[in-house]
Amino acid sequence: MGISIRDIFLSPEKYLDKEITVEGWIKTARASKNFGFIELTDGTVFKPIQIVYGKDLENFGEIDKYTISSSLKVQGKLVQSPGKNQSFEIQASKIEAESVSDASYPLQKKRHTMEYLRTIAHLRPRSNTFNAVFRVRSLIAYAIHKFFQEKGFVYVHAPIITASDAEGAGEMFQVTTIDMDKLLHSGADKVDYSMDFFNKKTSLTVSGQLEAEAFALAFKNIYTFGPTFRAENSNTQRHAAEFWMIEPEIAFADLNVNMDIAEEMLKYIITYVLENAPNELEFFNNFIDKNLLERLHNVVDNEFARITYTEAIEILEKADREFKYPVKWGIDLQTEHERYITEEVYKKPVFVTNYPKEIKAFYMYENEDKKTVAAMDLLVPGVGEIIGGSQREHRIEILEDKMKNMGMEMDTYNWYLDLRRYGSVVHSGYGLGFERAVMYITGMKNIRDVIPFPRTVGNAEF
Amino acid sequence: MGISIRDIFLSPEKYLDKEITVEGWIKTARASKNFGFIELTDGTVFKPIQIVYGKDLENFGEIDKYTISSSLKVQGKLVQSPGKNQSFEIQASKIEAESVSDASYPLQKKRHTMEYLRTIAHLRPRSNTFNAVFRVRSLIAYAIHKFFQEKGFVYVHAPIITASDAEGAGEMFQVTTIDMDKLLHSGADKVDYSMDFFNKKTSLTVSGQLEAEAFALAFKNIYTFGPTFRAENSNTQRHAAEFWMIEPEIAFADLNVNMDIAEEMLKYIITYVLENAPNELEFFNNFIDKNLLERLHNVVDNEFARITYTEAIEILEKADREFKYPVKWGIDLQTEHERYITEEVYKKPVFVTNYPKEIKAFYMYENEDKKTVAAMDLLVPGVGEIIGGSQREHRIEILEDKMKNMGMEMDTYNWYLDLRRYGSVVHSGYGLGFERAVMYITGMKNIRDVIPFPRTVGNAEF
Numbered sequence: 001m002g003i004s005i006r007d008i009f010l011s012p013e014k015y016l017d018k019e020i021t022v023e024g025w026i027k028t029a030r031a032s033k034n035f036g037f038i039e040l041t042d043g044t045v046f047k048p049i050q051i052v053y054g055k056d057l058e059n060f061g062e063i064d065k066y067t068i069s070s071s072l073k074v075q076g077k078l079v080q081s082p083g084k085n086q087s088f089e090i091q092a093s094k095i096e097a098e099s100v101s102d103a104s105y106p107l108q109k110k111r112h113t114m115e116y117l118r119t120i121a122h123l124r125p126r127s128n129t130f131n132a133v134f135r136v137r138s139l140i141a142y143a144i145h146k147f148f149q150e151k152g153f154v155y156v157h158a159p160i161i162t163a164s165d166a167e168g169a170g171e172m173f174q175v176t177t178i179d180m181d182k183l184l185h186s187g188a189d190k191v192d193y194s195m196d197f198f199n200k201k202t203s204l205t206v207s208g209q210l211e212a213e214a215f216a217l218a219f220k221n222i223y224t225f226g227p228t229f230r231a232e233n234s235n236t237q238r239h240a241a242e243f244w245m246i247e248p249e250i251a252f253a254d255l256n257v258n259m260d261i262a263e264e265m266l267k268y269i270i271t272y273v274l275e276n277a278p279n280e281l282e283f284f285n286n287f288i289d290k291n292l293l294e295r296l297h298n299v300v301d302n303e304f305a306r307i308t309y310t311e312a313i314e315i316l317e318k319a320d321r322e323f324k325y326p327v328k329w330g331i332d333l334q335t336e337h338e339r340y341i342t343e344e345v346y347k348k349p350v351f352v353t354n355y356p357k358e359i360k361a362f363y364m365y366e367n368e369d370k371k372t373v374a375a376m377d378l379l380v381p382g383v384g385e386i387i388g389g390s391q392r393e394h395r396i397e398i399l400e401d402k403m404k405n406m407g408m409e410m411d412t413y414n415w416y417l418d419l420r421r422y423g424s425v426v427h428s429g430y431g432l433g434f435e436r437a438v439m440y441i442t443g444m445k446n447i448r449d450v451i452p453f454p455r456t457v458g459n460a461e462f
Numbered sequence: 463m464g465i466s467i468r469d470i471f472l473s474p475e476k477y478l479d480k481e482i483t484v485e486g487w488i489k490t491a492r493a494s495k496n497f498g499f500i501e502l503t504d505g506t507v508f509k510p511i512q513i514v515y516g517k518d519l520e521n522f523g524e525i526d527k528y529t530i531s532s533s534l535k536v537q538g539k540l541v542q543s544p545g546k547n548q549s550f551e552i553q554a555s556k557i558e559a560e561s562v563s564d565a566s567y568p569l570q571k572k573r574h575t576m577e578y579l580r581t582i583a584h585l586r587p588r589s590n591t592f593n594a595v596f597r598v599r600s601l602i603a604y605a606i607h608k609f610f611q612e613k614g615f616v617y618v619h620a621p622i623i624t625a626s627d628a629e630g631a632g633e634m635f636q637v638t639t640i641d642m643d644k645l646l647h648s649g650a651d652k653v654d655y656s657m658d659f660f661n662k663k664t665s666l667t668v669s670g671q672l673e674a675e676a677f678a679l680a681f682k683n684i685y686t687f688g689p690t691f692r693a694e695n696s697n698t699q700r701h702a703a704e705f706w707m708i709e710p711e712i713a714f715a716d717l718n719v720n721m722d723i724a725e726e727m728l729k730y731i732i733t734y735v736l737e738n739a740p741n742e743l744e745f746f747n748n749f750i751d752k753n754l755l756e757r758l759h760n761v762v763d764n765e766f767a768r769i770t771y772t773e774a775i776e777i778l779e780k781a782d783r784e785f786k787y788p789v790k791w792g793i794d795l796q797t798e799h800e801r802y803i804t805e806e807v808y809k810k811p812v813f814v815t816n817y818p819k820e821i822k823a824f825y826m827y828e829n830e831d832k833k834t835v836a837a838m839d840l841l842v843p844g845v846g847e848i849i850g851g852s853q854r855e856h857r858i859e860i861l862e863d864k865m866k867n868m869g870m871e872m873d874t875y876n877w878y879l880d881l882r883r884y885g886s887v888v889h890s891g892y893g894l895g896f897e898r899a900v901m902y903i904t905g906m907k908n909i910r911d912v913i914p915f916p917r918t919v920g921n922a923e924f
Contacts, residue, residue: 241660
């Protein structure tokens, strides 16, 4: 195995003026009568390396027939480059084709639409845009782990298959081993789930939060990071049926601590990507979103604002602006409201806290006013809501009353109530949609373009 | 929020002889006429901290009524401890109960069976064993990410919901939004999957390898780490319906490079846990598996052996030993064979390579002998197979022939063949069952006891 191009860029002094072997794919190539140039990539760094070769190569005449994306093995000397855009190049003494790519290669050097590239999801990571997107996606995922692990948080894998319905967090996919064709001819009146794999009806999880709480009450600081699912028949740029979510949960922590951690995390992730993918971010800033770098630096450099929902409503009511959705205390904030607050009023990220309890989930801590719950949404310029969380209701009487009033099946949640019976403590957590974060940090506009093989209504290719 | 007990143990000099506040749960407590002692844990480290209090506390008479697992807020001075097993203790000036645990708490200080603890999976992480298991599980997950990221591998999320059948890698769960009760009364003869969410029949993935290959041919070095599923009706200690898998895939890499990476990875993970969870490993070594530490050091300190399948068969045929499953060239190795080789012959981890092609998957590289494929299994003492991998068939004619001979649906895999049409290169990869690794490193014997909320036949609780 040759050395990777990443190794060369990481420690060029190790290889400079030495004979090396690299392997990679042709990104572009041109040749004149006496010289040839190849931009070779092996995918380990965003920028390809330039290969220069001359007539001394015995297969000189062959080389410029190698098609784009052909795989090559190149021997040669690494030298400082005279050109201004690449600092190093390889003067080849030998170039062998490992495999000449078929001329039908669908990713020829020209502009392709995002829609078209989605149809070749197995090849699009070879394009500049998607190479950058998926490397940054990987770096964001790692930054999240690094952030929490360095703070001593325990990573918990919440279950994917679940028999609970997570109380309306979203439409669910059913998981079954019952033969549906046989079912048609069974003559039964109702499906007999005692015949199913788990002896009951099961679905794909929409959130690992409740299970996360159980672990927070054992480890204090935990986080989940796993796939979650929504079977919603919505065809938008921001929704996928399968996406990943990060759900930290922290014991002995109220809503303020929760906001502190969320703010620190978001700044940490962005800083990590700024440091570890400068070429990719520059590319996004040039070709995808001209305000990207400014926006990211703005997040890192500013203390996030913190206002209550009631204050947010007052701001919106005073706004010199017509909203599509009318504003009054009690409404759920719409994207237009959220963006007005974060983009035009504060011009930076804003936490909005203490929402009316009627519009929030059953497990949120009821404030003293009995009208609001200790919820928080983080709004960011360019997107709107990116994180949602709350302090959890840890007082068993209040929680039990609320669940009964909502007609929830108490048996299913008895274990969840146990967490309040045995050593209940103030605790808080939040959810970050991973793809939302990737979209935010890359400037990509469609969730289908930040997921390797996206699953949406009618689409489960590859 | 008080400081965490982990903070105290990480930098005691910062807090020594100072007034601090900690919060946590009572693990054990005892009191005499004039003094009381509480072992307090907040879950951030394995060992609890000792709280000492005296009659000067106004609620002295109350404190020893607080039940196990009650949550407390303790103010006091951190001092060097006179006892030999704890280096620090807190002399309390104030102890408040945040919540007194109900006396029915199921985890009283006594031995519980593993079976019983599985029925309280929401509480068992508070026990010593499971606190250690799930912290180590988290550390192993992080070590895997750290290992690959430091090498520049790109983390890829392979899709969970899939329309392909992964060619018999295992029984699959179906994923659907079709209302099965309605189906019974539809009068239809066959299920109409154009009505399903993805307009086709879909299942939960059994492996992300094929998708991983697509990304390796763009980034050279990639890995997946996500949940995979098997709907197999087997009730063993080693099989779960839902488990996590790591699948690295490396371009420009043959089977030898593949083995190098697998060996380096396994040593890295174990070293990381030895360094970061010494108390937990000592606990496992004392209470779960007396040979654990010796075995782990043995893995880290030795170069793994590498033998071919044919050599393995010769060794087994010569063995002075009766096997339940008779040995001859062509058989699939059974656990008894694997353990004999790794435990009795080599006494260390052994890679077995180049298996008969008939017993291995379609995508494996056919060797020159045309009888074997470039597969590898890593066998480790105490377990048997822990990693399985191969060099992939990158020659399109051979791969296509094989797939046709097996009667595979070529349309479904056309994208996979594209990877051989456009810049095909030698590439290799392997799969590590995450829970197998956790079992190996903790000494735990049942896969149900290394998964937060395990899913097995008939069991999807919580």
